[in-house]
Amino acid sequence: GAQFKILQEALANIIDGYTKIELDLPMQFTGETTVLSSANREQLRDAYVWFDWFSIPQIEVKGDKDSEEMSSHVFLSVQSIPFYVESCKLFLALVPTLPHDDFEDVSCNYCTWLDRGWCRLEIW
Numbered sequence: 001g002a003q004f005k006i007l008q009e010a011l012a013n014i015i016d017g018y019t020k021i022e023l024d025l026p027m028q029f030t031g032e033t034t035v036l037s038s039a040n041r042e043q044l045r046d047a048y049v050w051f052d053w054f055s056i057p058q059i060e061v062k063g064d065k066d067s068e069e070m071s072s073h074v075f076l077s078v079q080s081i082p083f084y085v086e087s088c089k090l091f092l093a094l095v096p097t098l099p100h101d102d103f104e105d106v107s108c109n110y111c112t113w114l115d116r117g118w119c120r121l122e123i124w
Helices: 002-015 025-029 038-046 068-087 110-114 117-123
Strands: none
Touching (some): 002 038
C-alpha cells in the first residue's frame, strides 16, 4: 500500500510540474533533453502503468516456494521485463526508502534496488 500511494503522489506531482524528472544518463548521451517537457508530462495523464511489483508473480506472496509451476511463471515473467521496458516511452524507477516487509530493521531503497541484477539492466 505504501509504495502505491507514493507512486500516485509522484505521478501527480510530475504531471503538475512540481517534481522535475531528469532522463537517465543513456538517454542524455543520445542528445535527448534532460528534463521531461510539459507535453511529455501531459501524456502521463492517459498513460498505462506497468508496475513490476504487482505484474510479476511474487513467490513469497503465493506461499509456494517449491512449486515448479510457480518457478516457471516467475522465470517467464522476469524474462518478459525487457519487452515492457523496451516498449515504454517513459521508464520510472520509483524506489522510495521504506521498511522491508519481511525483515525487521531492514530498509528498501535505491541502493537495494540496484543490488538486483535485472533492475540495473532496466536502466539501460
